[in-house]
Each structure stands twice: as structure tokens, then as C-alpha cells.
Amino acid sequence: MAGITPVNYELKFEPSFHNFKFNGTETITLNLSKSTNSIILDAAELTIKKCHAVQGTKIISAKPSINEKNERLTIKLAKKIKGKAKLCIEFTGILNDRLLGFYKSQYKDKKGKTKYLATTQFEAADARRAFPCWDEPAVKATFDVTLLVDKHLDAISNMPVTSKKNVGSKILYKFGRTPIMSTYLLYLGVGEFEYLYGKLRNIKIRIVTTKGNKNKGKLSLDFTKKFLGEYEKYFGIKYPLPKLDMIAIPDFAAGAMENWGAITFREAILLYDPKTSSTRTKQYIAEVISHEIAHQWFGNLVTMKWWNDLWLNESFATFMATKIVNKFYPEWDLWDQFLDDAMLQAMSLDALKNSHPINVDVKHPAQIREIFDAISYDKGGSVLRMLENYVGIENFRKGLKHYLAKHRYSNAEGRDLWNSIGKIAHKPVDSMMKTWIDQVGYPIVVVKRDNSKISLTQKRFLSDGSRVSKNKWAIPIQIEEGNYENSILMKSHSSSVSLKNKDSNFIINSGRYGFYRVQYDDHSLANLSLLIDEKILNHVDRWSLQNDLFSQCISGTKQLQEYLDFTTSYHDEDDYITLLNLAQNLYYLYKLTIKEKFSDEIRTYTVQFLGTIFDRLGWDSKKNEKHTDSLLRSFVITALGKLGDKEILGEANKRFNKFLKNKNSLVADLQEPVFVLAAWQGDKKTYSKLLSLYRKSTLQEEKIRFLMAMCNFKQKNLLLKTLALSLTPDVRSQNIRVPIMGISANIHGRDVLWPWLKKHWKKLIRKFGVGNPLANRIVASVGGVIDDKQERDVRNFFKRNPLPGTERVIEQTLERVRIRSKFLRRIKKEFI
Structure with a gap:
């Protein structure tokens, strides 16, 4: 790539639904700083028909050769060229059914007739399956797209249509030139669409659906207008494209994808029917739309240089999505939900030895798929929330604005962002963030009080209870003592702080802004439990204290009985995340110990706790009840039912x-x-x-x-029926994980799932396709149905049936199984 810069791609595609192939031609305008007769591009699953180069008036013949394994196309020119040139390539490709690259999606219309549409998913490195290109984020160019399609079909790309003309029995759609951007953000869509139109100033907004579904796009259109306008205000930079399409795709592996000006979604995340859609779905649609619109600036306007900074895109969009939706719907308590969902997911994964740093070394495309996980999205989002709290809301916003303005239409790295925020805030942001971004894990701060002195010690928190001494973080510590607050940045292994009053109560990390856990000495914890009982502590701290304590039971630092005793302080609790987390922990304990002699003791306590919540909520929603009540009601009813x-x-x-x-x-x-x-x-x-x-x-x-x-029957033969259904056309490949994860979570699925997966693995792979991001979810579900005695069996199976891009997830899954088995053995000792 050195010395070769693509400036513009002129692309023409002709997809066919008769043979599910496409013809393509491209002309790439290049700048060559060195003389060369060899040009290497990325290309996969393409057949090159012809190619040549043009310089001035001269046509230079060329020979192509594709290395399938390395996904590289080498073009040897008949003579060396330098300076400005054009590379012309004619090729054919496959409209695959693996939900990546340029692929086909199948659905039935209102009359039950099978229809097809063609769509693209190029992130991370699958643009090369549609056309030869330099398929990496730092190699930006402009794109001129043309689509030749059958008369009854519509065509969509990143920019508006500039011309439409009849060519024989087809229509040629020509689109405007895109801004300079990365290949993974290009979009091509062909199908029978219908549109719901809207406008924000002069920006045309469309909700795009298959025929008969546009009316279910009204809520999404409303969200899109609101959030797009709010992002413009927040960043102080106008949305730079003339239109924004929000496209519902029947088959889609991810939740959504931020293609510039043409965002794609699973249908269930864009279409909303007030009659049949739940409160949770409404909230989820808002969050995902907000997340994808955030990317139009953070990711699209400014793009990471390489995939090790993927988290910059994803965690930022995760953080901003919550912030912007919360502005419009504060009654949803989204920041609280962010803590109980995003932060806990991240903490659970990052407490494993097999976790990875946020900034992770990525060599090849299969590794990129592995890092689309709770570290890149949720830990990153939580660390940004901690940073915003450390530098202040306004400094954080100004820093972002400075960063986006400086690097627009270009690429950047994490440190560029820290420099921008640090510069505005006059704080050591870069050195602090390095400790959170470049190293794996997070700390637990051990707190011991001696009169008015408290000593703090930090060490890495690991769920298996093992000790790692070398890690050190720059931790923003906030100590609240009544109305008095003290903040320090703790950079060493241990620190001591003086309290104002030797008799007062104190709490550390109030509001759980810091991405770390706290372990108090027994006396301090007992004092805090009294403040919980009297509801003197704020709701986030009530949630956080029991959550930290439960994690210490899992790691073996505390005994389970201590946690159960501590939970008696919550008999009067009415906060959503606190009740939900407590209920989930108790229900988890019941499921874990279901075969044990003392299971009834835990069951009785859990039923009693959940029963109290149910008595308050009842079956039916009340007038003006809180948004989160409906979310809690669903969990409580299901759990109580399963508890008998x-x-x-x-x-x-x-x-x-x-x-x-x-x-x-x-x-x-x-x-x-x-x-x-x-x-x-x-x-x-x-x-x-x-x-x-x-x-x-x-x-x-x-x-x-x-x-x-x-997935929730008790009879094994019926669960096997559901699993068998997942291999039929009745279940879309995008939903294949639903039955597998559902049965993994069912206590009666424990003996069923793993033998079935082993038996049908090859069929499963054929259905969802190698390279599909869903593979990691399916591999992880094995962890729910095995114990540590079956580890060797799992290892041997995946050794015989390797699936690139799942290696790390296999290790994480087996580590979780060992932790759970160890936890159960400790509980047995305690209760028997």
C-alpha cells in the first residue's frame, strides 16, 4: 500500500436475483508517489474478468491474480507507472446468504410470495467481497456509485439519487459523490422498498421498509429527527450529508450498522407497532437509533486509524446514545439502566483473566470480529462516563468538539481524543486514560478505617479470586462524608485519606462513576447497611453496595451468608436497578443450587423477596406508573412462576x-x-x-x-423440537442464537443443548456462515449448560471443529464455568 493512495472509486453494480450474482466495474483514481508495476488490493470471493490501467491517454495492460487465503488481489502492470493514474477492473461476485459483504435477504410479502432484496454489511473488512479496494479504515476516498437494477426495484446508496434512466429492461440509478470516507461505511441496497418521509431543515429523512411496513416506522422517524438535531447542537457541527435513510432489513446479523447516510437495522429494532410492541422495545429502538446517529460524527466524520481503536467508535456511541435519549426521556432512568446493564456486563467480562484491554492489538479480520464485545462497547462507555465526571460535563463536551473539528474527514487515535479533552480541562487525561485503555481489567479498592483515617489499597479484581499484583490504575476517587466531598486521583498501590470527622459515615465512588469496585472493612459496611435500611443513601449507592458484595462472594473474598444477611437491609427498597439486581442475584443462586439439599432455603428466601416486589407491582400496569415498573414486572412474574x-x-x-x-x-x-x-x-x-x-x-x-x-418447556423432547426448528427455514439465520441462548438459560436444557450442538454443529455453521458475528454468542451459550468436569470435552470438540474468531470467547466461556463451579463448591461447604 505504501506509495499508493486511492482518491476516488467509480463503482457500478448490477445485481441479479435470478442467479444471486452481481456484475461490477470500477475505476479507481490513484496517486502513486513511487514508480511501480504491481498494485495490491483487498478482494475476496470475487472473479476478476478484466483489468487495465490508464495514464493520460495510454492504456496499460495488466494481469490479475487473487490469493483466496489472504484475500489479496495482485495486479501486475505491463510497465511501471507513477503519478496520477486510473485502475479499471471488471468483476463478478456472489450475493451470499451469510449476512456479510454484498448479500441477499429473503422475506415473504403480504400474499406469502417469496421476495429478495440485496443489501450490504461491510464492517469490519467485508467491502472486499463487493469490490476490490483498500479495505482498511485509514484509507479514505470518495465514492461515485451507480446501480443497474430491474425496473420494479428501487436502489439506495449513501448519497441521494442524481439521475435515473431506462437502460433496456432496467433502470440505471446514479448517486451523488460521497464525502471522503472509509470503505466499511459504503452502502448498496436494492429491493422493493416503501418510504416514510420526514425532514430536519433541508436534510431529507426516510424510514425505508419492505412493502406494507412503512407505518410501523413512525416512532423511528420521530426519534431520528429529535436525536439528529440534538447531536448537531451537542457537537456544534452540522450533519454533513443531504439525506439520512434508516433502512429495515429482514436478515441482518448485527443490531444496526452506521453506514454514512444509509443506516441499516434489524426490522425488530426499527419497526414499532403500538399494539404489539413492548415498553422495552420502544426504549431499545430509541437507544439503537441514537447510537447509530452518534456514529455519523464519531466514526464516520472522524474515523479510527486502525481497528485497535474500534472502541473509540463503539464506546463513544454507547455513551452518547444514553446521554441524548436521556435528555428527551429522563423518566426512563436510562443512566441507571446503563449501570445495571452496560457497566455490569463490562465488569463481568473484565473480571476474567481472558479479558482484553480496550485498546487491543488486531492483526487480521477474524480478530476484529472478536472484539465487538462488552469491552469495546460497555467498558469503553463506562470509562468515558468516568472521564466526563472527572473533567466536568462542559470540559468534556468542548474537548469532543475540538477533537471532531480538528480531525474531520480524517482519521485519529485514542490519544488524539485525550489530548483534546486534557487541553481543555487542564488535567492529566492522557496519562490517566492510558491506565484504563491499555491494560486489561479494573481495580477493587480495599478500604480500612481507623478513626478519622482511611487507608485505600488497589488491586485487580478477578472473579476467580486469584491475585495479580503488578496492575495499577490512576483512579479518580470520590469520598463523600455527609455533605462534604473529597476527591483524589489515586495513582499508587496504596493511599491514605483523612476524614473530616472521626464519627461520620462515608461512602466511596458515590453514583458509581468510577469503573471499579469497593471492599469496605466489616464495621464500615455494617454502618452503611443501616443507611440503606433508612434509605439515607442514594439509590445508585444502595444498588452498588450489594452488587460489589455479591461479586466478592463469587471471588471467594466474602461468604454468601454475609450477602444474604446484608440484603435484609433492602426490605423497604423501591428502586428499579437495586431491586432488579438483587432479584437477579437471588434467582441466579436458586438456579445454581437447584440440585442441592439446601436449595429450599434459598428458594424460600428468593420467593419471599420477589413476592414483596410483586405485591407492589401486581399483574397490571397502574396509571402514571414509572417506565421501569413494566420492565421489572416482567422479570418478577417470570421468576416467581419458575420458582413454582x-x-x-x-x-x-x-x-x-x-x-x-x-x-x-x-x-x-x-x-x-x-x-x-x-x-x-x-x-x-x-x-x-x-x-x-x-x-x-x-x-x-x-x-x-x-x-x-x-425454549421454556420442561420436557426435553420439546426443547429438542425447538432446537431442530432453528435449523429449518422457519428460523432466520439472524435469529438462530435465540433458541440456543434460550435453552442454555433453561435449567431443563442443561442435558440437552451441548450434545445437540455437537451433533448438529456442521449444519449450524452452514446456516449462519463462517465469519458471522453471531458465532460468538452461540459458543458462549455452551457455558450455561456445562460444569468444569466437561471442560476437556468442550476443548476437544473445538479443537476438532475450529471456528476462527471464537478462540477468545471459548477461553472466556470455560473460565466462567470454572468460576461458577468453584463458587458452588464454596456455597455447599457453607450451607451443609
Whole structure:
């Protein structure tokens, strides 16, 4: 690549739904700083028909050769060239069904007729499957796209259509030239679309769907307008394209993709039906739309130089998505949910020895797929939240604005961002952030109080309880003592701080802004438990204290009985994340110990705790109740039912039977718990009903609800039926993980899933395709159904059936299994 710079790609594609292939031609305008007769590009799964170079008026013949393994196309020119030149290539490719590159998506129209559309997913390194290019983020160029399609089809790309003309039986769509951008952000879409139109100033906004679905795009159109305008305000930089399309795709591996000006989504994340969509879906649609719009600046306007800085894109969009949605919908308590979801996911993964730093070394495309995980998205987002709190909200915003203005239409690295924020805030941001970005894991701060002195010691927190001494972080520590607050940046292994008053209570990391856990001495913790009981502590701190304590039970620092005793302080609790996290922890303990003699003791305590929450919430929503009540209700009803609460199970059955007679009798928020519990106590007849409902449903969100329910039977033969269904055309390849993850979470699926996966592995791979990001979810689900005695079996299986890009996930999954097995052995000792 050295010495060769692509300036512009002129691309023409002609996709065909008769043979699922496409013809392509491209002319790449190049600058060559050195004389050369060899040009190497990225290309995969393409057949090169012809190629030549043009310099001035001279045509230079060329010979192509593709190395399939390395995905490289080498073009040997008949003579050396230097300066400005054009490279012309004619090629054909496949509209594959693996949900990457230029691929086909299949769906049925209202009359049940099978239809196809062609769409693209180029991130991380799959533009090379559509056209030869320099397929890396730092090699930016402009793109002129033309699509030749059948008369009844529409075409979409990143820019608006500049001309349309008939060519024989086809239409030639020509699109405007894109801004300078990376290959992974290019978009091509061909199909029978319909549109819902909107506008923000002179920016044309469209919700794009398959025929008959545009009315379900109204909510998304509203969100798009609101959030786009708010991002412009926040960054102080106008959205730079003349249009923004939000496109619902029937088959889509990820949740959504931020192609510049043409964002693609799974249908279930863009289409909303007030009759059948749940509160959770509405919230999720808002978050994902906000996330993808954030990328239009952070990722598209300014792009990371290489994939080791992927987190810059993803964690930033994760953080900003929450901030912008929260501005419009503060009653959703999104920052609280961010803590209980994003931060805990990240902390769980980062407490493994097999985690990885945020800034991770990436050599080849398969490794890139592995790092689209909770570290790149959620840990990064949490660390940004910690940084914003450390430098102040306004300094943080000004730093971002400075960074985006400085690097627009170009590439940047993490340190460029820290320099911008540090410069504005006059704080050591770069040196502090290095400790969080470049090293794996996070600290636990051990706190000991002696009168008015507190000593702090930091060490890496690991869920397996092992000790690693060398890690050190620059930790922004906040100590709250009544109304008095003290902040330090703790850079050494240990530190000591004086309190104002030797009798006062204190709390560290109030609001859990810092990405670390705290372990208090027994006396300080006992004092805090009294403040929880009286609700003197704020809700985030009440959530955080029990969460830290539970993680210390898992790592073996504390005994489970200490945690259970501590939870008695929460009998009067009414906060969403605190109740949810406590309920999840207790339910997890019940599932973990279900085969043990003392299981009843834990079950009784869990039922009692969940029962109190249910008594407050009831089955039906109340007028003006909190947004989060409906989210909590769903979990509590499902858990109580599975714990064997007869009244809950009876009511669920009653409501299910009523639903079968009248679909409108059951509100969307209660459908999942009711269907799950109908299956839990159901039989073959119930299974047939759910399967029939699944097949008849046309809305993706609804379909997934029925599919999830079919993972919740107790009978092994019915669970095997659900798994068998996942291999049929009835389940889209994008949803293949749903039955597998659902059965992995079912205590009755423990003996079923792993033998089935081994037996049908090759069929599964054929269905979802090598290189599909869903593979990691499927591999991780194995962890839910095995114990550490089966580790060797799992290792041997994946040795015989290697799947590139899942190696790290296999290690993480097995480590989690060892931690869980060890935890169970400790609980047994404690309770027997």
C-alpha cells in the first residue's frame, strides 16, 4: 500500500436475483508517489474478468491474480507507472446468504410470495467481497456509485439519487459523490422498498421498509429527527450529508450498522407497532437509533486509524446514545439502566483473566470480529462516563468538539481524543486514560478505617479470586462524608485519606462513576447497611453496595451468608436497578443450587423477596406508573412462576388461554412472561399452539417472543423440537442464537443443548456462515449448560471443529464455568 493512495472509486453494480450474482466495474483514481508495476488490493470471493490501467491517454495492460487465503488481489502492470493514474477492473461476485459483504435477504410479502432484496454489511473488512479496494479504515476516498437494477426495484446508496434512466429492461440509478470516507461505511441496497418521509431543515429523512411496513416506522422517524438535531447542537457541527435513510432489513446479523447516510437495522429494532410492541422495545429502538446517529460524527466524520481503536467508535456511541435519549426521556432512568446493564456486563467480562484491554492489538479480520464485545462497547462507555465526571460535563463536551473539528474527514487515535479533552480541562487525561485503555481489567479498592483515617489499597479484581499484583490504575476517587466531598486521583498501590470527622459515615465512588469496585472493612459496611435500611443513601449507592458484595462472594473474598444477611437491609427498597439486581442475584443462586439439599432455603428466601416486589407491582400496569415498573414486572412474574408460585402460574395460564381467543386481551408488556410461563407448565398441545402462533406472526418482535417461549418447556423432547426448528427455514439465520441462548438459560436444557450442538454443529455453521458475528454468542451459550468436569470435552470438540474468531470467547466461556463451579463448591461447604 505504501506509495499508493486511492482518491476516488467509480463503482457500478448490477445485481441479479435470478442467479444471486452481481456484475461490477470500477475505476479507481490513484496517486502513486513511487514508480511501480504491481498494485495490491483487498478482494475476496470475487472473479476478476478484466483489468487495465490508464495514464493520460495510454492504456496499460495488466494481469490479475487473487490469493483466496489472504484475500489479496495482485495486479501486475505491463510497465511501471507513477503519478496520477486510473485502475479499471471488471468483476463478478456472489450475493451470499451469510449476512456479510454484498448479500441477499429473503422475506415473504403480504400474499406469502417469496421476495429478495440485496443489501450490504461491510464492517469490519467485508467491502472486499463487493469490490476490490483498500479495505482498511485509514484509507479514505470518495465514492461515485451507480446501480443497474430491474425496473420494479428501487436502489439506495449513501448519497441521494442524481439521475435515473431506462437502460433496456432496467433502470440505471446514479448517486451523488460521497464525502471522503472509509470503505466499511459504503452502502448498496436494492429491493422493493416503501418510504416514510420526514425532514430536519433541508436534510431529507426516510424510514425505508419492505412493502406494507412503512407505518410501523413512525416512532423511528420521530426519534431520528429529535436525536439528529440534538447531536448537531451537542457537537456544534452540522450533519454533513443531504439525506439520512434508516433502512429495515429482514436478515441482518448485527443490531444496526452506521453506514454514512444509509443506516441499516434489524426490522425488530426499527419497526414499532403500538399494539404489539413492548415498553422495552420502544426504549431499545430509541437507544439503537441514537447510537447509530452518534456514529455519523464519531466514526464516520472522524474515523479510527486502525481497528485497535474500534472502541473509540463503539464506546463513544454507547455513551452518547444514553446521554441524548436521556435528555428527551429522563423518566426512563436510562443512566441507571446503563449501570445495571452496560457497566455490569463490562465488569463481568473484565473480571476474567481472558479479558482484553480496550485498546487491543488486531492483526487480521477474524480478530476484529472478536472484539465487538462488552469491552469495546460497555467498558469503553463506562470509562468515558468516568472521564466526563472527572473533567466536568462542559470540559468534556468542548474537548469532543475540538477533537471532531480538528480531525474531520480524517482519521485519529485514542490519544488524539485525550489530548483534546486534557487541553481543555487542564488535567492529566492522557496519562490517566492510558491506565484504563491499555491494560486489561479494573481495580477493587480495599478500604480500612481507623478513626478519622482511611487507608485505600488497589488491586485487580478477578472473579476467580486469584491475585495479580503488578496492575495499577490512576483512579479518580470520590469520598463523600455527609455533605462534604473529597476527591483524589489515586495513582499508587496504596493511599491514605483523612476524614473530616472521626464519627461520620462515608461512602466511596458515590453514583458509581468510577469503573471499579469497593471492599469496605466489616464495621464500615455494617454502618452503611443501616443507611440503606433508612434509605439515607442514594439509590445508585444502595444498588452498588450489594452488587460489589455479591461479586466478592463469587471471588471467594466474602461468604454468601454475609450477602444474604446484608440484603435484609433492602426490605423497604423501591428502586428499579437495586431491586432488579438483587432479584437477579437471588434467582441466579436458586438456579445454581437447584440440585442441592439446601436449595429450599434459598428458594424460600428468593420467593419471599420477589413476592414483596410483586405485591407492589401486581399483574397490571397502574396509571402514571414509572417506565421501569413494566420492565421489572416482567422479570418478577417470570421468576416467581419458575420458582413454582401456583397463583402466578394459574394466572399466566388464564391469560394465555384468553389471548388464544382474543389477541388484544394481553398487553405487549405481559406477553413474554405469559408465553414463557404457559410453556413452563405446558405440554405438546401448548407447544403446537406456540409454534402455530410463531408461524403466523409477521412482526419480527412478536416472532422472537414466541420463539423464546418455545425454549421454556420442561420436557426435553420439546426443547429438542425447538432446537431442530432453528435449523429449518422457519428460523432466520439472524435469529438462530435465540433458541440456543434460550435453552442454555433453561435449567431443563442443561442435558440437552451441548450434545445437540455437537451433533448438529456442521449444519449450524452452514446456516449462519463462517465469519458471522453471531458465532460468538452461540459458543458462549455452551457455558450455561456445562460444569468444569466437561471442560476437556468442550476443548476437544473445538479443537476438532475450529471456528476462527471464537478462540477468545471459548477461553472466556470455560473460565466462567470454572468460576461458577468453584463458587458452588464454596456455597455447599457453607450451607451443609
